[in-house]
């Protein structure tokens with residue numbers, strides 16, 4: 001793809017025409033076989049992201065193309081095994097389209113999500129100190145992308161239907177991964 005940067009496009013901030021274009025791109029996103037156990041359907045997740053006020057869905061753009069999707073959610077950190085709901089943003093629904101995986105974009109997007117969350121916290125003067133997520137033990141690509149983006153292992157998490165997971169956290173106090 002020849003890019004070393006990604007942009008996060010906030011679906012919530014787009015007008016209807018711009019949003020429709022992004023939804024067309026999201027509808028065309030797909031995963032590799034077996035990856036659907038780690039994440040939901042892209043279109044459904046984007047729609048759910050807009051339907052619930054606490055969620056902020058973003059399209060990941062690289063090199064002028066929509067390459068992935070992620071959502072930041074406020075007040076829901078406990079869903080990733082965090083001890084409370086409010087002190088961290090939850091990163092969920094994170095995927096890179098199968099045609100764009102393995103090029104470093106997942107790592108860049110995870111780091112960009114932390115930066116976006118930090119800006120939201122600054123703008124709203126809310127109380128989050130970082131971003132938390134849960135990732136399946138059997139998802140090496142996810143584990144590696146998050147680690148390379150600066151997330152640290154915060155322990156095992158046995159909730160959720162998809163088997164043992166790790167809780168991972170990226171504090172706003174740490175320097176962002178380059």
Ligand SMILES: CC(C)(COP(=O)(O)OP(=O)(O)OC[C@H]1O[C@@H](n2cnc3c(N)ncnc32)[C@H](O)[C@@H]1OP(=O)(O)O)[C@@H](O)C(=O)NCCC(=O)NCCS
Pocket residue numbers: 031035038039094095096097100101102103104105106107108134135136139140141142143144145148
């Ligand atoms: C997880 C995901 C977002 C990573 O995106 P990506 O763009 O492929 O990630 P990167 O290219 O930045 O690669 C990150 C690491 O994963 C590794 N990786 C990528 N695809 C892999 C695979 N199929 N198997 C094993 N490792 C893989 C890369 O080698 C890299 O590791 P390294 O830096 O140690 O070499 C992507 O694989 C994906 O969408 N998976 C399906 C949905 C999912 O699992 N989401 C996360 C839910 S918590």
